[in-house]
Amino acid sequence: MNLVNAPSTRRAFVLNGTLVLAATSAASLPLYAASAEDDLYVGLVTDLHYADKPAGGSRHYRETLRKLEEAALQFERQQPAFVVELGDLIDAADSVDTEKKYLRAINQPFSAICDSRHYVLGNHCVDTLKKEEFLEGVGQEKSYYSFDHGDYHFVILDSCFRSDGVAYERKNFKWTDANIPAAELEWLAADLAATKKHVVVFAHQRLDVNNHHGVRNNAQVRKVLETSGNVKAVFQGHSHQNDLNEINGIHYCTLVAMVEGSGAENNGYSLLRLATDGTIRLTGFRNQLDRDFR
Ligand SMILES: [Zn+2]
Numbered sequence: 001m002n003l004v005n006a007p008s009t010r011r012a013f014v015l016n017g018t019l020v021l022a023a024t025s026a027a028s029l030p031l032y033a034a035s036a037e038d039d040l041y042v043g044l045v046t047d048l049h050y051a052d053k054p055a056g057g058s059r060h061y062r063e064t065l066r067k068l069e070e071a072a073l074q075f076e077r078q079q080p081a082f083v084v085e086l087g088d089l090i091d092a093a094d095s096v097d098t099e100k101k102y103l104r105a106i107n108q109p110f111s112a113i114c115d116s117r118h119y120v121l122g123n124h125c126v127d128t129l130k131k132e133e134f135l136e137g138v139g140q141e142k143s144y145y146s147f148d149h150g151d152y153h154f155v156i157l158d159s160c161f162r163s164d165g166v167a168y169e170r171k172n173f174k175w176t177d178a179n180i181p182a183a184e185l186e187w188l189a190a191d192l193a194a195t196k197k198h199v200v201v202f203a204h205q206r207l208d209v210n211n212h213h214g215v216r217n218n219a220q221v222r223k224v225l226e227t228s229g230n231v232k233a234v235f236q237g238h239s240h241q242n243d244l245n246e247i248n249g250i251h252y253c254t255l256v257a258m259v260e261g262s263g264a265e266n267n268g269y270s271l272l273r274l275a276t277d278g279t280i281r282l283t284g285f286r287n288q289l290d291r292d293f294r
Contacts, residue, residue: 040150042272043075043113044282046086046204046237047257049124050106051093060262061091065109067258071269072113074285078271081149083114084156086237086255087122087204089138099128103137118147121160122204122237123168123175130169131160144184146191151276153197153230158184159205159215176212178205180221188221192228198278201225201234208252213239225250233280233293235272242289251280256287 048068051061075083089106093099111117119125121143125134131143143158159178160168180188192199201207207218207225215221225231226248233251240257256268267286274280282291 038150038276040152040274041078041080042274043071043078043080043083044086044235044255044270044272045071045083045110045258046255047088047122047240047259048085048106049088049091049257049259051091051102052105053091053093055262058261059091059259060266061259063262064106064258067264067267067269068106068109070264070267071258071285072109074269075113075271080114080271082116082118083110084118084202084235085110085120086202086235087120088124088237088257088259089119089122091124091259092127096128096133100133100137103129103134107138118154118156118202120156120202120204120237121158121168123160123173123178126160126168127171131158131167144187146195148195148197150274151197151278152274153192153195153199155188155191155199155201157188157201157203157221159203163216178215179217180215185220185224189224189227192224192230195228195230197230198274199225199228199231200272200274200280201231203234203236205238206236206252206254207234208236208245208247208254209239222247222250232278235282242284242287244291251291251293253282253291253293256284256289261287 048064049061050064053061090102119138119140146155159180161179161181162173162177163179165181205215206213207221231250236254240260242256243254245252258268268288270282270284270288272282280293284290
């Protein structure tokens with residue numbers, strides 16, 4: 001990571017309904033400098049859990065507004081082609097109306113970062129809302145889909161389904177019962193078979209572990225990813241801590257949660273740099289570790 005000098009920036013944002021003017025000294029930020037022209041840049045954030053409610057344990061729900069502000073400043077320098085939010089954008093509210101307010105409050109600054117955005121559904125996104133309500137709130141049509149950019153094919157997965165195939169919504173599920181149902185798996189296999197590009201997958205619940213944080217049928221999902229032969233890496237959230245596993249040539253990289261811990265030093269977000277030869281570099285900020293995949 002290179003350090004560059006930049007003037008301090010003054011930005012306005014709304015915190016708890018109050019307009020805050022934040023003077024952010026660039027000297028206090030770990031800044032990232034640009035490199036190869038053909039490389040594709042993607043901004044990543046996960047587990048923001050935004051809610052206008054007091055902290056619960058290590059989760060500082062209100063602070064994600066300020067933390068996202070720093071990520072926005074960082075992304076602004078690199079101008080990523082798109083940004084991906086890897087799930088749990090919001091935390092639970094006591095009513096649908098309040099939850100929709102939380103969603104608007106966090107999605108407004110997130111939307112300002114980049115015109116091109118992708119949202120992975122997290123279990124907390126549909127704890128109070130229905131999937132269609134969340135998707136409508138962020139202006140996204142589908143919960144799982146794929147798209148191409150340059151030499152890469154990107155897949156957004158939705159693991160918010162119970163083992164009986166019923167979609168998560170309004171507390172009708174146990175958070176440990178995450179599954180990718182047969183119809184989505186069939187779609188995934190056909191989608192991957194139709195591309196020759198390097199593939200990067202975005203998921204919320206983990207595809208690499210068998211504990212409570214893992215998608216229950218993730219062995220089946222991994223088999224589909226491995227059969228494609230083109231999948232380079234899977235980026236995921238959900239367990240809130242840095243982790244990395246390589247299984248049969250695919251890197252499963254778990255990103256740190258933005259909501260964990262108080263203060264700017266406990267932020268976490270990252271910038272992905274994808275080279276045309278399939279080399280992937282993740283530059284992590286604050287608590288997010290750097291990663292290199294070849
Ligand atoms: Zn979470």
